[in-house]
Amino acid sequence: MRALRRLTVRASLPEALRPLSQLVTNLRWSWHWETRDLFEALDPELWESCGGDPVKVLGEVSAERLATLAEDPEFLRRMHAVAEDLRTYLDAPHWYQSLGDGAPASIAYFSAEFGITEVLPQYSGGLGILAGDHLKAASDLGVPLIGVGLLYRSGYFSQGLSPDGWQLEHYPALDPHGLPLKLLREPDRTAVVISVPLPEGRTLHAHVYRAQVGRVSLLLLDSDIEENAPAERGVTDRLYGGGEDHRLRQEMLLGVGGVRAVRAFCSLTGTPQPEVFHANEGHAGFQGVERIRELTESHGLSFSEALQAVRGGTVFTTHTPVPAGIDRFPKALIERYFAGFGVPVEQLLPLGAEEDPSKFNMAHMGLRLGQRANGVSQLHGHVSRDMFGALWPGFDADDVPISAITNGVHAPTWTARELLELGTQSTSQGDPATVQGDVHFDGVDRIDAGVLWGTRRLLRARLVEEVRRRVRATALSRGAAEAELGWTETAFDPDVLTIGFARRVPSYKRLTLMLKDPARLKALLLDTDRPLQLVIAGKSHPADDGGKQLIQQMVKFADDPEIRHRIAFLPNYDIGMARYLYWGCDVWLNNPLRPLEACGTSGMKSALNGGLNLSIRDGWWDEWFDGQNGWAIPTAEGVSDHDRRDEVEAQAIYELLDRQVLPRFYEVDADGVPTRWVEMIRDTLRETGPKVQATRMVRDYVEQLYVPAAGAARAMADGGYEAARSEASWRSHVLENWHGVRVAHVEATGVGETPEIGGGIDLRAEVELPGLTPHDVLVEAAFGRVDDADGLHQVTTVPMAHETTEGSRHWFSATVPLTRTGAFGYTVRVLPHSEHAAVPAELGVVVNA
Structure with a gap:
């Protein structure tokens, strides 16, 4: 016979042992040795047989053993010490709290998978482990992150081998009640239900489970609930399973449902609504579409105006070094699913446009929705700028606005206890998490x-x-x-x-x-x-x-x-x-x-x-x-x-x-x-x-991406989103008139017959700007090493100052310094200019002389 429903029954804790409930539901135990030692002491043999899983141990330990421990002064002393240490960890200020008002009050971090611990098997590999380490390091640094993902009822598969060595897959059935999770509930104790519209009038519903990762809350959406029809119940069945239709529904639930879950969570807990939304890979791209819909409905913004507001506060990280690793859906499928969603489909589709007009590219949407984007190593940043360069035609790869923050790993999770106790991660420079510049574990x-x-x-x-x-x-x-x-x-x-x-x-x-x-x-x-x-x-x-x-x-x-x-x-x-x-x-x-x-x-x-x-x-x-x-x-x-x-x-x-x-x-x-x-x-x-520390990585994200993104989001929202409206209008005006922009003439003086290092070249450029003004553009002199085909390398730019105007013709000038010997070249280029742009290449248009 097959069970109708799977449950995990736990022993009732004696009142004296109540702190164990908080300790087991905060996943800090996955990297905190003293907490793990405490749970091992509950029953060492059971700990061994449960594979070091505190949740399972607490679910199977006998009531008699619990009663004995409730009268054991030494165990109670240890338990209270560990519980107090957790309270201090959760409440004390950390590095992030020293940053002041410029830092975002809250950041939402979306990922299709999270590898926190083997007890919570919601990951397949490096992407999920990285996301888990990101949350843990954010907790250690005091970063107010909210993780957002899906609760896969079968997780990723368990792997076996056949007698002839062929991989076998087994999908275990996971009971949320047997995992270190809590159901998000309304004040009347009913479960919060998140809804996402589907085609043909159907609706996808989900409950929201909360995993506590130190100071960070991780929200996991579960569609296997009674409110759903059978097809919708299976949306969160397994990680990276099913066909295109199934994957699209998963990614809609992650992105659209994830934003709605964050809104509900913040409202219920008094947590500030996120100022920054971080999409870890393209799976989470629809979070930006949902936020656009919110702004069009709540503030009456047009799609393009809402897009500007959303872009400012969005960070996109790509982990993919090959085009084949990108999620791409048939455009017709996107049209069907978003026909009644609340945003104009004809304006949504260009966000995912790519070379194949029949496809909708999730990474392209992530890059167009995120004002700030990055790869995950310096080399990968270079590869990404080449791979996605077509989105910024006319720009050299070095100008493509994709930066790089090299990944890191959470040292307390992955370092052997014996090495930590030896002091292999100690430094005479102070707390490694707060040292500015290079750190040495001396x-x-x-x-x-x-x-x-x-x-x-x-x-x-x-x-x-x-x-x-x-x-x-x-x-x-x-x-x-x-x-x-x-x-x-x-x-x-x-x-x-x-x-x-x-x-x-x-x-x-x-x-x-x-x-x-x-x-x-x-x-x-x-x-x-x-x-x-x-x-x-x-x-x-x-x-x-x-x-x-x-x-x-x-x-x-x-x-x-x-x-x-x-x-x-x-x-x-x-x-x-x-x-x-x-x-x-x-x-x-x-x-x-x-x-x-x-x-x-x-x-x-x-x-x-x-x-x-x-x-x-x-x-x-x-x-x-x-x-x-x-x-x-x-x-x-x-x-x-x-x-x-x-x-x-x-x-x-x-x-x-x-x-x-x-x-x-x-x-x-x-x-x-x-x-x-x-x-x-x-x-x-x-x-x-x-x-390689994840704390170094998360600090880089905070300083290079989150803080600037929060500033951009606030700027766009000022005056009832007036800045977003004006920026959208300006961009539309510039792009409509860009076809007429031209560098008509460039003249150079002061070169001499034998240019020498330390000298300079005075450049003067005539630029035609029909329909635009000098305030709309940035005119730059670009110079550097030149190859045999006149290609510029190791390029440096200096802005050219506006001199005079005659109708639609304008003159700009600058001095180019001669700072290197050998083959040298220069040119002039024109780009759109806005105080709200993160980089000059943001609009994707440029005119070169």
Whole structure:
């Protein structure tokens, strides 16, 4: 028989233990060791069997055990101390509270997935883990963030393996009542219901669950409720599942429903309404459309006026380095779903316009709705400016208004406790979260080399035990008999160099690159003097048979009885497994096709634990590899043949392992300490550790994006949105007349026959502005290094001052300084100018001389 409904029944807490309720429902326990210790003390054996899940422990602990603890003075003292520590953490001012009135009172952060803890399986990979770390770091810094996502009743899939190594997917049924969530309720205790209109007069309803992530509230919308018809109940069934129609409804619920959930939450709790809305990838793009609808209805703004108001307070982050990774819907589907939504469809569609006129591009909409946009590493910012450059025709890639903030990871979540207690993340500069400029974790310099190495050995041994447990469990699940599994007790070796490779399995991440020369890899694994061992994990999207074939290829290689004690593919990669890998691996391998890795935060987590990276210079590693924190794998980007490129780069990996990595690891002093290796660990912890912190990342978002966005949003709203109305009118006027703008003539004086550095060129430009005034434009002199085709590089610009006017002709002048030797060139360009624009390229039009 099948249960009609699934429930989680908990023991009733004695009054003396009531603080446990608050502790278990605040997910700070996922990164706070003292809170986890307290829940382990409830019942150590139950803690072990529940996999360290405080929610599950509290749901299964016996009433008798609770009654005993309610009379235990030592447990009660510990509990009250932890509860008081949480209250202090929640109430005390942090870094953000020092910023003053310019900082936004509230920020809404939308993402399709959030990886907070394995107990709340609402994530698939890096995007979700990044979003979870963003919330945690925001909490640590006191940033008033409100997270917005969906509650997937089956989460992402649990991964198994068939006997022949094929990926199997299983979707567990999740009961919200068994998760660390609270239902958002009206004052009369009824559930808040959010509604989103659908075609044919249908309506999508959702309840809102609240997860508390330290100081940050995360709102998760759930459509599996009685108010919905069966089709609508299934909208939040699983992460990244279903066809186009299903995905569109999910993204409408996330964007449109998410804004409505935020409005309800703020109204009920007295939280300030957000001034800034941050869309983490294009999935959340419809939040801007809903806010446009709100303003047209509440303030009588036109679509274009509301668009200006919404843009000012919107931040858009792209994580996608390839066009194939962008959500695109048939334009006809958008027309059908938004026909009666409340915004003119003919004005909505251009927001998602792209080269294919039949498609609606969610990333393009995110960029057009967000006045501020960014990639997630410096290299990814460059890639994004190239990839989306067509949205700003006439501009060089460097002028495309997409900045870059390199991702970070939440150190308390991902760093081994033993390393934190040693002081590997301490600095003589003060609180790292508040230091201006570069931070160095110089506390690691005070740790004895033998102690540091001993801790690394301890963490590797812990990983080996976990690998043995998982290898045995996987073999049983694939049909092996108990009598066949004696070898698993000695699989892997706590004293052997251990390399980790764990991530999603799309083709560009090249899971099987290491298998390019199987014989050579086998020789490295089995070397009698300098062996290595490999721990591999990762999930392929359920619809990606190519990725599943790569997993199967890896599993079959690892099944070889000759090497299975040195290499393992561990299924069901999640946060729980990841911690062991980051703690225990000596080297983190990453070999994507450059430049297709947007950031690659897994290597950051390894670095926080003293792991050395062995990586293609892509994503974050391209900017923070320093020659001491690991090894850079040479790339063969100029090789067009993919097989040949794979061959060249695989050989580079083997060579690095054989000639540099393995010798350095196994070269030890009289005390058995690999001193040169330990110095690399020390450098990684001291120099790389501070850079990869999520607190650094969130500070960058606050200072570079959130504070300016809040200022722009306030400016647009001034005087009953008068600024938004005037800006929309001005933009329309400029674009209508832009076709007539022309640089008619440029003359230069003061050049001389032999220009010398330190001199200057006086430029005077005649510009035709029919229908416009000099106040409508910015005229710039652009200059820099010039190539053989007269292309300008390393460009610098200076504004040209208006001199005189004669009808529609205007003269502008400036002096261009000669600050460099060699080939030099200059030109003049005209751009629209508004005090409300974040960058001159914002309108997407330019006239060059």
